[in-house]
Amino acid sequence: MSTPLASNSDLILAKENIHHLTYFPFHGLAGCIRTTLVLLGEPYENHTLSFGEWMAQKPLTPFGHVPILREETKCGKSFEIAEISAIEFFLAKRAGNLLGKDFWEESQIRMFHSSTHAVITFLVHTVVQSPQADRAAFLTRFKKSNLPQWVRSHEKYLVANGSNGHYVGDQLSIADIKTASVIEHMINLCSGEGETPLISEELTPAIMAVKTNLEKNPRYAEWRASQQYQEFTGGNLGFFGF
Numbered sequence: 001m002s003t004p005l006a007s008n009s010d011l012i013l014a015k016e017n018i019h020h021l022t023y024f025p026f027h028g029l030a031g032c033i034r035t036t037l038v039l040l041g042e043p044y045e046n047h048t049l050s051f052g053e054w055m056a057q058k059p060l061t062p063f064g065h066v067p068i069l070r071e072e073t074k075c076g077k078s079f080e081i082a083e084i085s086a087i088e089f090f091l092a093k094r095a096g097n098l099l100g101k102d103f104w105e106e107s108q109i110r111m112f113h114s115s116t117h118a119v120i121t122f123l124v125h126t127v128v129q130s131p132q133a134d135r136a137a138f139l140t141r142f143k144k145s146n147l148p149q150w151v152r153s154h155e156k157y158l159v160a161n162g163s164n165g166h167y168v169g170d171q172l173s174i175a176d177i178k179t180a181s182v183i184e185h186m187i188n189l190c191s192g193e194g195e196t197p198l199i200s201e202e203l204t205p206a207i208m209a210v211k212t213n214l215e216k217n218p219r220y221a222e223w224r225a226s227q228q229y230q231e232f233t234g235g236n237l238g239f240f241g242f
Helices: 008-012 031-040 051-060 084-095 103-128 132-160 174-180 183-189 205-215 218-225 227-239
Strands: 018-023 044-048 068-072 078-082
Touching: 008 078, 018 031, 031 044, 031 084, 031 174, 031 218, 068 084, 078 084, 084 103, 084 174, 103 132, 103 174, 132 183, 132 205, 174 205, 183 205, 183 227, 205 218, 218 227
Parallel strands: 018 044
Antiparallel strands: 018 068, 068 078
């Protein structure tokens, strides 16, 4: 009697899959994805692109954007997933414990994740990718309006949850990882001479607790101490300035 063929769902959730992430040699918009891959502790390969390589590959991608995650299964079949949030929630589902305990917790987690994703993508697409002549004005508006609103809202919700380093309940979620992956960039954004800090241990202890809580994870701590992580940080400062 023949063995039934595994479904795509079975193949994509197999723990022995090898994850292949394609992105640029900086944190950029892939910080949450890379962190989640590290926390999974599963086989993972990081493929970085020069901008010349990217222009050659861009027409071959699903939507003309990176990051892209490719799942290579043990049987040789591969699956490709594009779009940042789709990849992050795919990995959260694989992890089995990053989406809360029930549908309501998952809905809340998705809400907080969406808010953080929106503010960081707005920064990149509206400020970083704006014409050079307009960039300073757009950046000033972001630091005076968009970022303070995010800070106030998230600090409030995190305090309401007990300032325990989690958005929902007392367990790590993809919303926590999303915020922890961008806090340093936001701090750097407002750390220039004459700048008014918006995020710090004194001003926003509940937001900072999300960062410090994740840093207690041994896998994440090892990743942050790695040469590759430091290179990505340098790439971020060099390309984005934060």
